[in-house]
Amino acid sequence: MTDKRCVWGCLLIxxxxxxxxxxxxxxPQDLLAPTDAQLKIRSIQTRTFDVKDRNVAxxxxxxxxxxxxxxxxxxxxxxxxxTAARFAEPNYYDVISVTVxxxxxxxxxxTIRANAIYNNKPIDDPKVYQNFFASLERSLFLTKE
Amino acid sequence: MRMGxxxxxxxxxxxxxxxxxxxxxxxxxxxxxxxRAMQTRFFETPNEKELLxxxxxxxxxxxxxxxxxxxxxxxxxxxxxxxxxxxxxxxxxxxxxxxxxxxxLNPVDLHQKIAAGLVTRPLNQEATxxxxxxxxxxxxxxxxxxxxxxxxxxxQQHMEMIRDPDIYQQFFAKLSKAVFLEAHTL
Numbered sequence: 001m002t003d004k005r006c007v008w009g010c011l012l013i014x015x016x017x018x019x020x021x022x023x024x025x026x027x028p029q030d031l032l033a034p035t036d037a038q039l040k041i042r043s044i045q046t047r048t049f050d051v052k053d054r055n056v057a058x059x060x061x062x063x064x065x066x067x068x069x070x071x072x073x074x075x076x077x078x079x080x081x082x083t084a085a086r087f088a089e090p091n092y093y094d095v096i097s098v099t100v101x102x103x104x105x106x107x108x109x110x111t112i113r114a115n116a117i118y119n120n121k122p123i124d125d126p127k128v129y130q131n132f133f134a135s136l137e138r139s140l141f142l143t144k145e
Numbered sequence: 146m147r148m149g150x151x152x153x154x155x156x157x158x159x160x161x162x163x164x165x166x167x168x169x170x171x172x173x174x175x176x177x178x179x180x181r182a183m184q185t186r187f188f189e190t191p192n193e194k195e196l197l198x199x200x201x202x203x204x205x206x207x208x209x210x211x212x213x214x215x216x217x218x219x220x221x222x223x224x225x226x227x228x229x230x231x232x233x234x235x236x237x238x239x240x241x242x243x244x245x246x247x248x249x250l251n252p253v254d255l256h257q258k259i260a261a262g263l264v265t266r267p268l269n270q271e272a273t274x275x276x277x278x279x280x281x282x283x284x285x286x287x288x289x290x291x292x293x294x295x296x297x298x299x300x301q302q303h304m305e306m307i308r309d310p311d312i313y314q315q316f317f318a319k320l321s322k323a324v325f326l327e328a329h330t331l
Contacts, residue, residue, distance in 0.1 A: 058218050059266050066278055067181060068171060069306075072262050077217035088165045092304050096170055118167050131171035 044126040046113045047133050048105055051140060054080060057102045057110050064139035068132075070098070094119055098132070112136070148248050149293050183310050185278045186317045186328040187268065193219060193275050197265050199323040200277065203316065209261060219265035229257035229285050252290035252297055259283045259307075277328075279316060281307035 034042075051057045061082050062072055070084035080102035088094035098116045105111045114132055116123040188196060197219055201211050209223035234253040241251050261281050268274040282304065289299035321328040 055217065059264075062218060062220065062264050063266060063278070066184075066262075066264060066280065067173065067177060069174075069177070069180070071260075071280060071282060072220060072222070072264065074213070075215045075218050075220045077215060082218075086170065087304065087306075088167070088170060089306075091164060094164075096167060116167070116171075123167055125168060127168040128171055131168055135171065135173065 041122075041124050042113075044124075044129050045115060046111060047136075048109050048111050049137075049140060050108060051110050052108060054102055054104055054110060057112065057140065058082060060140040061100050061102065061112065061136060064132075064136045065098070065100075067139065068135055088118075096123075148245070152249070152292050152295075180308070181278075182331045183308075183313050184280055185276055186320075186330060188275050188277065188321075188324065188326045188328060189273065190275055190324070190326055191272050193265050193267060193272065196275050196277060196324060197221065197263075200263050200265070200279075200320060203319045203323055204261060204263070206319065207316070209259075221263040222260065223263075224258055224260040226256065226258045229254040248291075248293050250291040250297075252287040252299070252301060254285050255288045255299070256286045257283050277317075277320065279313065281312060283307060 049057065051060075055077065058075070058077060058080060062075060062084075065072060065082065065084045068086070069089070070086040072082065072084045074083040075081070082100045082102075083097070084100075085095055085097040088096060096116060096118055098114055100112060100114045103111045103113075112133075114129060116128055116132070190196060194216065197214075197216065201214065201221055201223075204211060204221070204223045207225075208227075209225045211221060211223045213222040214220065231254065234251075238251045238253055241249050259281060260283065261279055263277065263279040266276045266278075268276050284302060284304045287299065287301040287303075290297040317328045
């Protein structure tokens with residue numbers, strides 16, 4: 001009789017020890033801290049332009065995106081936000097979506113950041129952003145005439 | 146049996162969609178200037194608000210419903226849903242049915258949603274010239290069909306950019322009449 005209770009007691013103790021593994025690990029303090037990859041991608045996605053007028057810059061972004069064949073989905077002047085998408089033509093099944101934000105850096109300069117997604121994966125190829133900013137520069141400095 | 150193999154091979158070919166690199170999609174192509182010329186017109190007016198408002202009115206006239214508008218950047222987005230049935234497609238479907246001896250029933254276009262995105266922009270510092278650029282594109286839903294023993298369910302979707310210059314000319318002709326100004330091309 002005591003043997004059986006002994007066995008059950010031992011099983012309970014072992015079981016509860018095993019359950020200890022089910023506890024959630026403590027949240028690491030640097031969970032939301034910027035990683036190296038995040039900083040690198042931020043630097044390839046951002047450019048500063050010597051343009052004073054934010055409205056002119058936003059319109060330049062919209063015009064440049066339209067030139068590249070993008071369809072403008074959303075535009076918000078007060079937030080300096082433009083969202084656009086296009087098909088990976090001639091393939092109409094893949095979609096590239098891009099969000100561009102325009103922010104005032106100093107009185108003389110603006111920071112423009114473009115965030116591109118291929119279907120549902122973020123694009124981290126720097127060439128993509130280089131091409132976009134080259135096209136944007138062309139568009140911004142054409143309207144200055 | 147042979148028909149089944151043929152159809153299977155044909156359906157395999159549809160998997161061969163060409164893949165464009167994302168980097169290329171952010172570059173101007175050889176057709177970009179042509180598309181831009183088709184989609185853009187200039188108006189000699191300082192009144193951008195009036196132009197935007199007239200564009201909304203023209204789109205409404207064409208049966209579109211304006212879904213989104215942002216005056217400060219001159220942006221308008223409008224859509225309309227219509228039937229996409231075309232006689233030509235039904236004739237083609239009947240032809241394929243006869244030629245395949247009753248085995249192949251091609252799905253036809255049933256319904257479409259046409260969308261337009263319009264942007265107005267001042268071209269010079271004094272804002273005496275405005276540029277209006279509009280792009281039309283559509284989503285098409287197909288009906289059902291039959292390929293030998295395989296039933297093709299309805300609702301297959303595909304999208305396309307509208308590249309017919311006639312449609313753009315019609316829109317700008319209406320806009321030009323609405324603002325009593327001449328629409329200049331590039």
